[in-house]
Amino acid sequence: MTSTTEAITGGRLMVELLEEAGVEIVFGYPGGAILPFYDELYHSKKIKHILVRHEQGAIHMAEGYARSTGKLGVCIATSGPGATNLITGLTDAKMDSIPILAITGQVSTDAIGTDAFQEADIFGITIPITKYNALIKKADDLARHFEEAIKIAMGGRPGPVLLDFPKDVQLEKTSVRKASALKIAPHHYERPKVKGDPQEFADALNQAKRPLLYVGGGAINSFASAEIKALAEKANAPVTTTLMGLGAFPGTHTLSVGMLGMHGTAYANKAVLECDYILNLGARFDDRVAKYQDFAPNAVRAHVDIDAAEFNKRINVDHILHGDLKDAIREILPFVKGGDRTGWISRIQTLKQNHPLDYDNSGESIKPQDFLNRVYTKTKGEAIVSTDVGQHQMWAAQYYLFDKPNTWLTSGGLGTMGFGLPAAIGAKFGNPDKTVICVTGDGSFQMCIQELATIAQSKLGVKILLFNNNFLGMVRQWQELFYEERFSESQWSYNPNFVKLAEAYDIPAMRIEKKSEIDKGVEFFLKDSGSALIEVMIPAEEKVFPMIPAGKSQQDLIEFKDLGKLKK
Amino acid sequence: MKHTLSILVNNHPGVMSHVSGLFTRRGYNIDSIAVGVTDNPEVSSMTIVLNGDDFVVGQVKNQLLKLPDVLRVQDMAYASSVQRELVLVSFSISENNRSEALTICNGFDVKILEMTEDSLLIEFSGNSRQVSNIIAVLKPFGIREISRTGQIAIAYRNQNAV
Ligand SMILES: Cc1ncc(C[n+]2csc(CCOP(=O)(O)OP(=O)(O)O)c2C)c(N)n1
Numbered sequence: 001m002t003s004t005t006e007a008i009t010g011g012r013l014m015v016e017l018l019e020e021a022g023v024e025i026v027f028g029y030p031g032g033a034i035l036p037f038y039d040e041l042y043h044s045k046k047i048k049h050i051l052v053r054h055e056q057g058a059i060h061m062a063e064g065y066a067r068s069t070g071k072l073g074v075c076i077a078t079s080g081p082g083a084t085n086l087i088t089g090l091t092d093a094k095m096d097s098i099p100i101l102a103i104t105g106q107v108s109t110d111a112i113g114t115d116a117f118q119e120a121d122i123f124g125i126t127i128p129i130t131k132y133n134a135l136i137k138k139a140d141d142l143a144r145h146f147e148e149a150i151k152i153a154m155g156g157r158p159g160p161v162l163l164d165f166p167k168d169v170q171l172e173k174t175s176v177r178k179a180s181a182l183k184i185a186p187h188h189y190e191r192p193k194v195k196g197d198p199q200e201f202a203d204a205l206n207q208a209k210r211p212l213l214y215v216g217g218g219a220i221n222s223f224a225s226a227e228i229k230a231l232a233e234k235a236n237a238p239v240t241t242t243l244m245g246l247g248a249f250p251g252t253h254t255l256s257v258g259m260l261g262m263h264g265t266a267y268a269n270k271a272v273l274e275c276d277y278i279l280n281l282g283a284r285f286d287d288r289v290a291k292y293q294d295f296a297p298n299a300v301r302a303h304v305d306i307d308a309a310e311f312n313k314r315i316n317v318d319h320i321l322h323g324d325l326k327d328a329i330r331e332i333l334p335f336v337k338g339g340d341r342t343g344w345i346s347r348i349q350t351l352k353q354n355h356p357l358d359y360d361n362s363g364e365s366i367k368p369q370d371f372l373n374r375v376y377t378k379t380k381g382e383a384i385v386s387t388d389v390g391q392h393q394m395w396a397a398q399y400y401l402f403d404k405p406n407t408w409l410t411s412g413g414l415g416t417m418g419f420g421l422p423a424a425i426g427a428k429f430g431n432p433d434k435t436v437i438c439v440t441g442d443g444s445f446q447m448c449i450q451e452l453a454t455i456a457q458s459k460l461g462v463k464i465l466l467f468n469n470n471f472l473g474m475v476r477q478w479q480e481l482f483y484e485e486r487f488s489e490s491q492w493s494y495n496p497n498f499v500k501l502a503e504a505y506d507i508p509a510m511r512i513e514k515k516s517e518i519d520k521g522v523e524f525f526l527k528d529s530g531s532a533l534i535e536v537m538i539p540a541e542e543k544v545f546p547m548i549p550a551g552k553s554q555q556d557l558i559e560f561k562d563l564g565k566l567k568k
Numbered sequence: 569m570k571h572t573l574s575i576l577v578n579n580h581p582g583v584m585s586h587v588s589g590l591f592t593r594r595g596y597n598i599d600s601i602a603v604g605v606t607d608n609p610e611v612s613s614m615t616i617v618l619n620g621d622d623f624v625v626g627q628v629k630n631q632l633l634k635l636p637d638v639l640r641v642q643d644m645a646y647a648s649s650v651q652r653e654l655v656l657v658s659f660s661i662s663e664n665n666r667s668e669a670l671t672i673c674n675g676f677d678v679k680i681l682e683m684t685e686d687s688l689l690i691e692f693s694g695n696s697r698q699v700s701n702i703i704a705v706l707k708p709f710g711i712r713e714i715s716r717t718g719q720i721a722i723a724y725r726n727q728n729a730v
Contacts, residue, residue, distance in 0.1 A: 030677070123582060124582075124585060127585055127586055127589050128589050128593050129580070131636075132636050133582075134582075135581075135582070148636075152636055183578060183610075184636045184637075185639065187634075188636045308630050308633070309627065309630035309631050309633075309634055310628075311630075312623070313627065441648075
């Protein structure tokens with residue numbers, strides 16, 4: 001490593017390297033061990049820093065930013081408690097393959113291992129929840145670590161990386177401002193060549209009478225939407241997406257059968273049972289989708305994925321294509337023939353007609369499904385929607401149709417309550433011109449509620465749609481259906497006045513309780529580009545259907561109309 | 569079925585935790601693990617013996633290869649590799665059985681490191697089965713302490729050699 005440039009401090013170099021990597025915004029919270037870096041950040045003209053209220057907020061904001069823009073999300077925390085507050089977000093990003101760079105301060109190298117003030121072994125703690133992590137012991141190594149970490153976060157199957165910087169390393173001077181060589185083998189970040197036989201792949205699809213494309217989050221990461229649409233249309237094959245894949249194929253397309261899995265549409269789950277060929281495009285046979293080895297029991301199974309470790313991990317497949325989804329589909333396409341699938345397509349239409357998404361909208365109370373439909377219509381389906389976790393998340397997945405990738409931000413793999421609000425904030429910073437809506441529940445909202453201050457401080461236009469059932473709704477649903485209505489610790493005996501609370505943060509807010517108020521509520525909520533909170537009171541008994549009970553498979557799907565059967 | 573994986577990794581702190589953590593996290597069981605640096609000080613070699621069918625071993629290999637510090641993973645077929653383990657055993661002897669013990673040691677190619685009036689400290693290396701055998705044979709004498717290295721392995725250059 002030779003370089004004749006003038007020596008600068010590690011902290012200065014960290015800022016320069018972020019700038020060079022094109023990072024425009026970072027979300028963070030300072031503290032003693034990261035102060036040298038913050039001192040240098042003070043001078044940066046290119047990087048905007050968003051001061052959050054809790055480090056969990058910082059990393060979910062970075063995730064929301066990354067998920068909605070496709071760029072790297074960056075968050076910063078100090079050592080010890082600052083760093084450990086990132087754990088949930090790192091795990092979340094790992095489960096959903098989101099490219100995140102987490103920068104943490106660490107106690108000085110001579111104090112490491114002595115139980116120093118605010119010391120935590122964040123390197124050791126985050127080994128299982130990062131794609132890569134490193135403790136940087138010399139300022140001379142800093143450039144290399146940065147380059148490697150960013151390449152690893154973004155490359156291949158994306159994921160979170162964490163770099164831990166002892167305070168003295170941030171103060172140490174170095175003239176090594178660019179890595180002369182990387183230690184990590186290129187296959188960890190370079191786009192792999194497609195391995196497998198695209199023609200064999202296409203042949204199996206061509207022979208199928210009832211093909212089904214099953215699209216996952218990998219489609220979003222590989223920006224493969226156009227290719228998937230071309231493939232579906234050429235092959236005349238219906239498309240279902242996972243929770244993570246929503247938006248990768250237009251939800252309004254005639255070939256779309258919506259989401260599959262635990263709370264997917266009945267027609268998607270029935271199509272899985274009836275198809276004779278299922279092509280998994282960047283999904284991972286998650287257990288909420290494919291419970292058993294006999295998933296898609298009548299189908300030849302094919303799988304395209306960038307991560308070789310996903311093949312045959314849970315469900316055995318007949319055909320494998322290893323590589324980036326976009327590249328792989330481009331290689332398959334020329335061999336695909338447009339068979340006559342009118343029989344299958346009309347069967348799908350029949351399924352859609354006979355098993356629609358359904359709920360009872362009689363009575364005076366507001367049904368969340370209805371309200372989401374109105375929001376969908378009013379925003380013309382063009383909003384970016386983030387959610388928390390629970391019933392509201394599933395209703396949003398079902399009733400807001402996503403036509404474009406990177407517009408649906410949800411914690412799919414980890415199911416993190418508290419994700420929604422900060423994710424929406426991050427998304428709004430990345431997409432200032434778009435309407436960004438956070439759909440949340442009265443439980444989830446309170447997990448990162450302090451980030452309302454971040455909205456206020458940045459005068460950000462984030463829309464919060466709060467469904468209040470005074471319950472941990474999804475927990476209540478399970479207790480009602482599977483625990484004989486013993487509502488153990490799922491009902492709130494206290495909830496704050498959410499309207500007043502929002503107003504305390506200068507966010508206009510309104511509560512509606514009756515159906516007759518819906519129009520007024522939607523109007524208020526979406527009237528301008530500023531932030532707003534609408535609290536929609538909904539019945540606690542409202543449930544999410546369809547539902548595949550936990551541990552069961554597609555055959556055991558319960559629809560709204562079967563509710564009586566279930567509670568017999 | 570037992571499999572022996574030979575893994576080359578970058579030699580820096582934390583790599584061992586990364587590798588062993590992967591096994592814990594995914595529920596794979598390690599029978600033994602042995603690590604040493606190679607002729608290149610930047611690279612270490614790990615030998616991991618694990619119990620599992622081909623599916624498990626395939627998963628382990630794929631997951632290992634995802635770790636940025638893992639450079640190569642080789643599944644060592646028994647027939648085309650040398651597999652060795654070193655063991656140190658200290659066991660009790662008495663006047664009555666001292667000569668019996670020494671006969672066994674000679675027969676097994678065992679190195680005697682220390683002999684006292686009432687104990688023997690020996691060193692033995694061989695494949696895992698041989699190591700287990702010698703321990704079994706010495707057991708009746710009364711074993712005081714055992715230290716096993718875990719297995720290491722290397723492939724024959726000539727893959728046809730047996
Ligand atoms: C951090 C965290 N803790 C607990 C859970 C378990 N959990 C899943 S859904 C749910 C209830 C969510 O309630 P709320 O946010 O009010 O949404 P609702 O289901 O009522 O729409 C809980 C507690 C979780 N997913 N995440």
